[in-house]
Structure formats: structure tokens, C-alpha cells
Amino acid sequence: MSLNPIELVERVTRWTLSHPDERDPWEKAPAITGVLAWNDAGAVAGVRRWIDRAVDTQGSDGYLCYSERIELSHGHTRTFTPTGTLSAAIGFPMLELYERTKDTRYLEAARLQVEAVLRAPRTRDGGISCRFESKELWVDFIYLMAPFLARYGRLTGERQFIDEAFAQYEVHARHLIDPFTGLVRHAWCETPNHFPQSTLWARGNGWLVCAAVDLLEIDPNHTRANYVADTCRAALLAMRSLQDRSGFLRHILDDPFSKYEASSTVMFAYTAAKAAARGIAGSEMVESALKAWRAVALSVQEDGAVPGVAVPPGGPGVPFGSTLFGQGFFLLATHALRNQLNV
Numbered sequence: 001m002s003l004n005p006i007e008l009v010e011r012v013t014r015w016t017l018s019h020p021d022e023r024d025p026w027e028k029a030p031a032i033t034g035v036l037a038w039n040d041a042g043a044v045a046g047v048r049r050w051i052d053r054a055v056d057t058q059g060s061d062g063y064l065c066y067s068e069r070i071e072l073s074h075g076h077t078r079t080f081t082p083t084g085t086l087s088a089a090i091g092f093p094m095l096e097l098y099e100r101t102k103d104t105r106y107l108e109a110a111r112l113q114v115e116a117v118l119r120a121p122r123t124r125d126g127g128i129s130c131r132f133e134s135k136e137l138w139v140d141f142i143y144l145m146a147p148f149l150a151r152y153g154r155l156t157g158e159r160q161f162i163d164e165a166f167a168q169y170e171v172h173a174r175h176l177i178d179p180f181t182g183l184v185r186h187a188w189c190e191t192p193n194h195f196p197q198s199t200l201w202a203r204g205n206g207w208l209v210c211a212a213v214d215l216l217e218i219d220p221n222h223t224r225a226n227y228v229a230d231t232c233r234a235a236l237l238a239m240r241s242l243q244d245r246s247g248f249l250r251h252i253l254d255d256p257f258s259k260y261e262a263s264s265t266v267m268f269a270y271t272a273a274k275a276a277a278r279g280i281a282g283s284e285m286v287e288s289a290l291k292a293w294r295a296v297a298l299s300v301q302e303d304g305a306v307p308g309v310a311v312p313p314g315g316p317g318v319p320f321g322s323t324l325f326g327q328g329f330f331l332l333a334t335h336a337l338r339n340q341l342n343v
Contacts, residue, residue, distance in 0.1 A: 005341045015304030016327040017046040025065045029089035031324040034331030055109045062116030063087040080131040084116025089144040095151045123190045127171040135190040142172045143207040147214040166224040182234030197315045200253045206267030213274040229280045240288045247295030262296045262308035263326040266333040269293040273336035
């Protein structure tokens with residue numbers, strides 16, 4: 001079956017813009033970033049309205065459109081009160097809009113969001129906790145906060161925020177990476193010292209490697225850059241070794257009975273393409289990226305929905321459907337592979 005990448009991008013973008021769900025605004029961050037990558041004027045105007053809404057509703061706590069208590073019915077925990085790390089995700093594409101428009105509202109909103117991140121509790125070794133009830137490090141939050149902090153630091157010239165971003169990547173990775181596989185586990189709790197959810201979750205590994213390539217794009221010469229590149233390469237190689245012949249990754253990477261999962265598959269495609277281009281991984285990674293992209297591209301529905309995404313909060317036992325971040329990473333993967341796809 002032949003695939004037209006541009007037609008797919010247009011369909012996926014239309015579905016994305018028609019689902020402005022405000023329940024979990026962090027889910028919008030990859031979708032907004034993906035739309036901005038393709039730079040269609042009408043679509044950019046649509047996601048700018050989402051960013052403006054996040055800025056307009058930014059609370060006194062500095063959270064961008066996100067300060068509600070989360071009630072989870074699946075996964076590794078029932079309830080949690082998020083720190084400023086969760087809403088930081090939407091700050092990353094917001095700063096892209098600042099670079100384009102020089103609208104100082106965006107930079108001020110980013111400053112307040114940075115302050116919210118830095119007020120969060122920390123583990124003994126400096127890891128910024130994702131929740132207030134206990135000091136925990138979850139792999140998702142490397143992506144949700146670190147690229148944002150680094151981008152803010154680059155734009156303002158305040159290098160301490162770039163340093164903080166790279167430090168958070170490393171402290172999270174050192175706790176969560178399994179030394180036998182190079183893959184990350186989902187969540188670690190300091191007291192009592194344990195992994196509340198310890199499977200080798202595919203999207204969790206996607207969060208790790210996506211954060212790595214984004215950080216290295218912002219500051220490729222940082223003193224911690226080699227650590228970031230090395231852990232990214234190891235995880236990508238391990239993910240590639242577990243890639244199904246169909247191109248998909250399984251929801252739990254090393255479980256042969258686990259379902260195919262679309263968001264992690266396109267996250268792998270995006271990162272593998274970017275890592276190969278930067279020399280972090282070998283050129284053979286591009287073939288695996290294309291295989292992953294094609295697997296998901298063939299499943300895109302007529303209305304532009306990307307199906308087969310494990311819905312939040314992730315981990316085993318969650319239902320599958322379509323989500324804004326799944327849409328966003330499909331757009332990002334297609335953009336990263338545009339030369340290979342002859343776009």
C-alpha cells in the first residue's frame with residue numbers, strides 16, 4: 001500500500017485541531033510542537049489559540065493551565081497532586097511561539113512556570129519530584145520539564161536552567177535505567193525505596209529518548225551531553241532489538257503478549273531519525289525508524305486519528321485509543337523522516 005506523507009500530515013493535523021481537550025493540557029504539548037514543525041499558517045494559528053488559553057488561565061502557582069488534582073483509575077498510583085513539572089510541558093512549544101512572535105507574554109509565562117518547577121520537592125540527590133505526596137521520579141517528567149528548562153535557559157542566557165535540565169535528565173536516568181538492558185522503568189519512589197511501576201514501558205522509553213535528542217539539539221556541547229547521548233543510544237539500540245517485524249513496539253517492550261502501541265512506535269521513529277542525523281546512533285537506525293513510521297502510518301484512520309495509543313496514565317492495564325500526544329509524535333516523526341520520505 002502506497003502512503004502519501006503530506007496527505008497523512010494534513011489529516012492527522014485536522015483531527016488534532018478538532019480535539020482541543022482541556023482536561024490534560026500536557027497532552028497538547030507534543031501536538032503543538034508537531035503542528036509548529038510543519039508550519040502551516042492555519043494550523044499554527046489554531047494551536048496558538050491553545051497556547052494563549054494556557055497563558056490566560058495560568059494560575060497564581062505558575063502552572064500553565066494545569067493545577068487540578070489528578071484522579072487516576074489505572075496504572076501505578078490512584079491519586080497524586082502534581083508539582084509544576086507536569087504543566088511545564090506546554091512551555092516548550094510556547095517558547096517556540098515566543099521565538100517566532102517576540103510576544104513577551106509568553107516569556108513571562110515561561111518565567112512563572114520555571115519558578116513553579118523549581119519549587120517542587122526534591123530527592124536527596126536533587127531530583128525534582130513529580131508529586132507532592134512523596135518524592136518520586138517518573139520517566140515521563142524528563143520530557144515534560146527538561147527540554148523546557150533548557151530552552152528557557154538558552155533564550156534568556158541564564159545557563160543555570162540549561163544545567164538544571166541536563167542534571168534532571170541524569171538524576172532521573174540513573175535511578176530509572178535498568179543496568180542489564182539500558183531501558184528505563186516507569187517510576188521510582190525514594191521512601192520507601194522502590195519502583196511503584198517497574199515494567200519496561202515502551203512510551204516511558206520514548207519519553208527518555210525524545211528528551212535526550214531535544215536536549216542535545218539545544219546544547220550539544222554541554223558537559224553532560226556525552227551521558228545524555230550514551231544513554232539515548234543504549235535505549236534506542238535496546239528498543240530496536242525488541243521491535244516487532246511489523247515495525248511496531250509493544251506496550252511493554254519485553255512482553256511478547258503485550259499489544260502493539262502506536263505512540264511509542266512513532267516516538268522511536270522520531271528519535272531514531274534525529275539520533276542518526278546527529279551521529280548519536282548509526283545510519284542503520286534510519287531503516288528501523290522508517291519501518292516504525294510505516295507501521296503507524298498504515299493504521300491512521302480516515303478522519304486522521306492515530307489509533308492504538310495506550311491512554312494516560314500509561315503502564316499495564318490501560319485502555320487504548322487516540323490521544324493528542326500520539327497525533328503530535330506522528331507529525332514529529334514524519335517531519336524528522338521527511339528527507340527519507342521524499343517530502
